[in-house]
Amino acid sequence: xxxxxxxxIFARLHAARTTVSPYVPQGGTWQAPMLDKDQRIELLKKxxxxxxxxxxxxxxxxxxxxxxxxxxxREAKTLTYGHDAWFGGALRSKIKGKGMPRLVPYGxxxxxxxxxxxxxxxxxxxxxxxxxxxxxxxxxxxxxxxxLLSLVPTVHxxxxxxxxxxxxxxxxxxxxxxxxxxxxxxxxxxxxSKTADIEMTLAFGVxxxxxxxxxxxx
Amino acid sequence: MGSQHLDFTANVTEALADRQLRAxxxxxxxxxxxxRVAVLPDAAERERMRDDAEAAxxxxxxxxxxxxxxxxxxxxxxxxxxxxxxxxxxxxxxxLGIMRSHDATKLVKGKSMVSEEMHLNHFLESHGIEALExxxxxxIIQLNHEPPSHIIVPAVHKxxxxxxRIFADNLEGIPYTDVVEELNAIARKTLRExxxxxxxxxxxxxxxxxxxxxxxxxxxxxxGRMCTTVPPVxxxxxxxxxxxxxxxxxxxxxxxxxASATGQLVTxxxxxxxxxxxxxxxxxxxxxxxxxxDNGRSKMLADAQLRRTLQCIRCGTCLNHCPVYIRIGGxxxxxxxxxxxxxxxxxxxxGLADKGVLATASSLxxxxxxxxxxxxxxxxxxxxxxxxxxxxxxxxxxxGHGAKKNLLETLVWxxxxxxxxxxxxxxxxxxxxxxxxxxxxxxxxxxxxxSVRTAPRFASKSLHQLAKEEGIRHE
Amino acid sequence: MAHTFTYPRxxxxxxxxxxxxxxxxxPQAGMAGIHLLRRAGVEVVFPQEQSCCGQPAYNSxxxxxxxxxxxxxxKAFSRADWPIVVPSGSCxxxxxxxxxxxxxxDPEYFDVRKFSERVxxxxxxxxxxxxxxxxxxxxxxxxxxxxSCHAMREMGATAAAKALIGQLSNVELVxxxxxxxxxxxxxxxxxxxxxxxxxxVADKIEDIRATGASAILSGDxxxxxxxxxxxxxxxxxxxxxxxxxxxxxxxxG
Ligand code: SF4
Numbered sequence: 003x004x005x006x007x008x009x010x011i012f013a014r015l016h017a018a019r020t021t022v023s024p025y026v027p028q029g030g031t032w033q034a035p036m037l038d039k040d041q042r043i044e045l046l047k048k049x050x051x052x053x054x055x056x057x058x059x060x061x062x063x064x065x066x067x068x069x070x071x072x073x074x075x076r077e078a079k080t081l082t083y084g085h086d087a088w089f090g091g092a093l094r095s096k097i098k099g100k101g102m103p104r105l106v107p108y109g110x111x112x113x114x115x116x117x118x119x120x121x122x123x124x125x126x127x128x129x130x131x132x133x134x135x136x137x138x139x140x141x142x143x144x145x146x147x148x149x150l151l152s153l154v155p156t157v158h159x160x161x162x163x164x165x166x167x168x169x170x171x172x173x174x175x176x177x178x179x180x181x182x183x184x185x186x187x188x189x190x191x192x193x194x195s196k197t198a199d200i201e202m203t204l205a206f207g208v209x210x211x212x213x214x215x216x217x218x219x220x
Numbered sequence: 221m222g223s224q225h226l227d228f229t230a231n232v233t234e235a236l237a238d239r240q241l242r243a244x245x246x247x248x249x250x251x252x253x254x255x256r257v258a259v260l261p262d263a264a265e266r267e268r269m270r271d272d273a274e275a276a277x278x279x280x281x282x283x284x285x286x287x288x289x290x291x292x293x294x295x296x297x298x299x300x301x302x303x304x305x306x307x308x309x310x311x312x313x314x315x316l317g318i319m320r321s322h323d324a325t326k327l328v329k330g331k332s333m334v335s336e337e338m339h340l341n342h343f344l345e346s347h348g349i350e351a352l353e354x355x356x357x358x359x360i361i362q363l364n365h366e367p368p369s370h371i372i373v374p375a376v377h378k379x380x381x382x383x384x385r386i387f388a389d390n391l392e393g394i395p396y397t398d399v400v401e402e403l404n405a406i407a408r409k410t411l412r413e414x415x416x417x418x419x420x421x422x423x424x425x426x427x428x429x430x431x432x433x434x435x436x437x438x439x440x441x442x443x444g445r446m447c448t449t450v451p452p453v454x455x456x457x458x459x460x461x462x463x464x465x466x467x468x469x470x471x472x473x474x475x476x477x478x479a480s481a482t483g484q485l486v487t488x489x490x491x492x493x494x495x496x497x498x499x500x501x502x503x504x505x506x507x508x509x510x511x512x513x514d515n516g517r518s519k520m521l522a523d524a525q526l527r528r529t530l531q532c533i534r535c536g537t538c539l540n541h542c543p544v545y546i547r548i549g550g551x552x553x554x555x556x557x558x559x560x561x562x563x564x565x566x567x568x569x570x571g572l573a574d575k576g577v578l579a580t581a582s583s584l585x586x587x588x589x590x591x592x593x594x595x596x597x598x599x600x601x602x603x604x605x606x607x608x609x610x611x612x613x614x615x616x617x618x619x620g621h622g623a624k625k626n627l628l629e630t631l632v633w634x635x636x637x638x639x640x641x642x643x644x645x646x647x648x649x650x651x652x653x654x655x656x657x658x659x660x661x662x663x664x665x666x667x668x669x670x671s672v673r674t675a676p677r678f679a680s681k682s683l684h685q686l687a688k689e690e691g692i693r694h695e
Numbered sequence: 696m697a698h699t700f701t702y703p704r705x706x707x708x709x710x711x712x713x714x715x716x717x718x719x720x721x722p723q724a725g726m727a728g729i730h731l732l733r734r735a736g737v738e739v740v741f742p743q744e745q746s747c748c749g750q751p752a753y754n755s756x757x758x759x760x761x762x763x764x765x766x767x768x769x770k771a772f773s774r775a776d777w778p779i780v781v782p783s784g785s786c787x788x789x790x791x792x793x794x795x796x797x798x799x800x801d802p803e804y805f806d807v808r809k810f811s812e813r814v815x816x817x818x819x820x821x822x823x824x825x826x827x828x829x830x831x832x833x834x835x836x837x838x839x840x841x842x843s844c845h846a847m848r849e850m851g852a853t854a855a856a857k858a859l860i861g862q863l864s865n866v867e868l869v870x871x872x873x874x875x876x877x878x879x880x881x882x883x884x885x886x887x888x889x890x891x892x893x894x895x896v897a898d899k900i901e902d903i904r905a906t907g908a909s910a911i912l913s914g915d916x917x918x919x920x921x922x923x924x925x926x927x928x929x930x931x932x933x934x935x936x937x938x939x940x941x942x943x944x945x946x947x948g
Contacts, residue, residue, distance in 0.1 A: 015518050022524045022527065026279045030272060053484075117416065149449050180467050184492070186494060187504060189445075190490035192487070202373070209411060232888070580884070580888060581888050583884040583892070584884070585848075586849065600796070603753065633752055637764055650718060653719055672896065672929075683713040686722050687725075694742055
């Protein structure tokens with residue numbers, strides 16, 4: 003049935019050609035501004051903070067100390083991450099002992115891990131970059147760092163290397179060659195999950211993370 | 221199913237009498253209008269974005285068959301299964317088939333206007349399948365058995381007290397509260413459980429990129445990501461006009477969509493889905509289906525003016541700016557798509573006989589056209605609906621063209637034409653009005669006018685006469 | 696849709712299109728417009744064969760009737776290529792933007808377009824083409840302003856109207872809330888959807904009342920008839936005035 007539906011739809015679409023000569027106006031006139039590195043960091047931070055993300059810019063060597071501090075205040079009990087992520091080893095050596103959450107590496111696959119995952123406090127991921135123009139993180143999940151890490155835990159911590167922040171989305175798409183490399187899932191993330199569906203009152207953490215913490219590593 | 225009889229006048233009377241409803245709409249929509257301007261402060265830059273967004277959509281429509289073929293090819297290569305549906309009934313059957321093939325009885329849904337157009341929930345429920353809306357606004361009104369009243373903020377007509385009552389009445393063990401934070405927490409708890417246990421996730425599509433076979437979804441809540449990541453099967457539904465040519469078309473479209481819809485620079489998530497779970501990946505659906513719906517769209521493509529309806533990116537800003545929508549709200553339209561876009565889309569889908577009346581509900585103030593991010597000439601298409609409804613020349617193309625044709629109106633307008641085409645007749649009629657104008661019988665159109673206004677007055681001397689008397693040169 | 700127009704220079708003569716509503720119900724406003732143009736040193740020609748721009752039929756779905764009436768206007772203003780000045784943003788918008796649309800597929804399209812490019816709204820023309828200067832001779836007064844939707848969105852004439860009012864030193868202009876919103880007239884809309892139209896004009900009146908102004912000015916008699924009629928019906932003591940008539944009175948003391 004659906005193949006004949008397809009034929010009939012395409013017959014109509016092709017026939018429309020004969021009745022309408024399409025006029026296409028000129029596009030390609032808008033571009034968000036290109037920025038230097040400091041401006042990119044500054045704008046990304048500003049944009050993300052306006053949508054209630056917590057952004058800390060710090061030297062790369064200090065990220066784990068900062069993380070310890072953040073986890074302490076939140077009294078996090080569990081933290082999940084990708085075992086083979088670039089920061090995995092450092093995480094295992096620094097996040098331990100009294101007051102620190104139990105580390106739960108993302109299990110074999112979601113079917114087995116899902117129920118445990120829904121109860122975890124913090125998920126930490128790397129990012130592929132950021133975009134200053136709209137204040138977003140570029141997150142392309144991988145076998146090492148699956149998709150649900152940045153979605154299901156109550157707090158999402160993201161590590162962003164400062165020199166991977168792009169000025170604009172268009173630039174990021176070009177430089178990272180999105181068109182040739184689209185992954186299973188490519189995400190832009192600007193902040194914690196939110197809604198304004200009740201009386202236009204903004205509230206955070208409706209389904210996904212209640213907090214997004216970004217550590218920008220210089 | 222989409223074309224139940226619509227008693228628009230009764231709906232309007234009821235809506236206008238509901239002060240609470242009008243207050244809820246007015247405050248919410250005024251807020252959205254202000255937020256839109258705040259996020260697009262530079263008018264010149266905004267117009268450049270609109271140039272690009274309009275061009276991207278018109279280019280896609282100009283190449284629609286090729287782009288859809290390319291989309292289908294790319295998706296298939298990526299492992300997404302593509303289905304075509306001519307009608308909403310076919311689309312429903314396809315989805316039911318997918319559910320059955322997995323013995324699935326629980327569907328968790330992200331926001332999708334096309335699924336509303338299909339009345340999918342009702343259809344699946346009649347086949348014993350739970351179809352649960354997970355967007356907070358949609359969840360609220362589904363609990364209350366109502367359709368959305370707005371395409372972006374579906375529960376905008378409800379205030380917090382009303383939401384509190386809906387939750388308390390419909391969710392087990394939930395006491396009444398009108399604290400927004402608490403209401404959100406209730407929804408979070410209830411729905412996260414549903415995501416965890418859902419069999420199939422359904423979503424709409426904001427843009428389908430032909431170049432890469434990518435489905436782009438924007439959202440703030442995370443329920444869309446949940447529906448497209450947690451269950452083992454994901455079904456995406458889209459109208460066939462959602463395809464764009466390439467990724468490079470996206471930046472201006474995304475920026476304007478979110479700015480127009482909610483006054484945001486970007487949503488919390490831009491979720492680009494290109495394939496099901498690959499070997500070695502640990503989560504995401506193992507199967508993705510894309511259902512592409514026509515339902516009258518391919519017919520719109522065949523007309524240079526009507527095809528511009530298909531540029532719509534469903535941002536909802538024309539609703540927010542519409543003086544009619546602001547006052548009567550979404551339900552009065554008795555259709556899935558209310559407001560200005562609904563006035564041009566609904567009659568084309570459901571026909572002028574049932575829904576042509578929607579096109580009369582416009583003062584043609586042009587506010588919608590002024591803000592539409594892709595510059596759809598909505599007032600012009602509203603006029604076209606009116607013209608097609610009478611179809612004087614007999615060359616109409618919209619379903620139900622000529623449905624409103626009647627002798628009385630035809631005669632009235634013929635008389636009007638003669639009066640204003642023939643100068644001598646015009647002089648005569650105007651002078652008669654000047655002499656007897658205050659004695660016109662207060663019936664019909666005049667009665668409608670004078671219910672809230674004094675009757676128009678006619679001057680004893682027309683401008684033609686005054687100009688002549690003053691010796692103004694007449695050629 | 697609002698465009699930046701090219702205004703003619705060194706204007707000596709203009710055509711005046713009075714509009715059907717001004718002709719029947721507001722001829723004094725129409726004459727005031729003529730007087731303002733003549734005061735600016737321009738000769739005004741008023742073809743007696745003119746009648747209506749055709750908008751009522753056009754907006755109601757009766758395209759053929761609208762085209763017939765439009766053709767009659769184009770003919771009435773065809774003997775010279777003077778600018779055509781219209782004391783209504785709505786009718787001007789019809790002639791400027793919609794005439795070419797109505798004849799898009801006809802052989803006369805290019806002639807129609809030339810006609811359309813000669814059409815200007817009165818206040819816009821006085822300000823941007825004739826650069827008039829006014830001296831206020833009236834007593835201090837507080838007024839508010841309503842743009843017709845088409846004066847604002849099709850003819851971009853709002854700024855010019857406010858600039859003209861701004862020249863009147865004893866006139867205080869208080870803007871209304873939601874100035875951008877339609878008053879609910881919309882021609883046959885007010886008759887086809889009387890309840891919605893009534894709700895719109897009722898809100899507009901509340902906003903006008905809130906300014907404390909003693910007069911509501913507009914460049915469009917359709918809106919004035921709607922708002923004025925509704926204010927009179929409700930007993931709201933604010934005077935509806937056409938901009939041209941108001942200015943003419945102020946500068947003549
Ligand atoms: S018609 Fe334009 S403004 Fe209205 S929903 Fe569609 S894109 Fe948005």
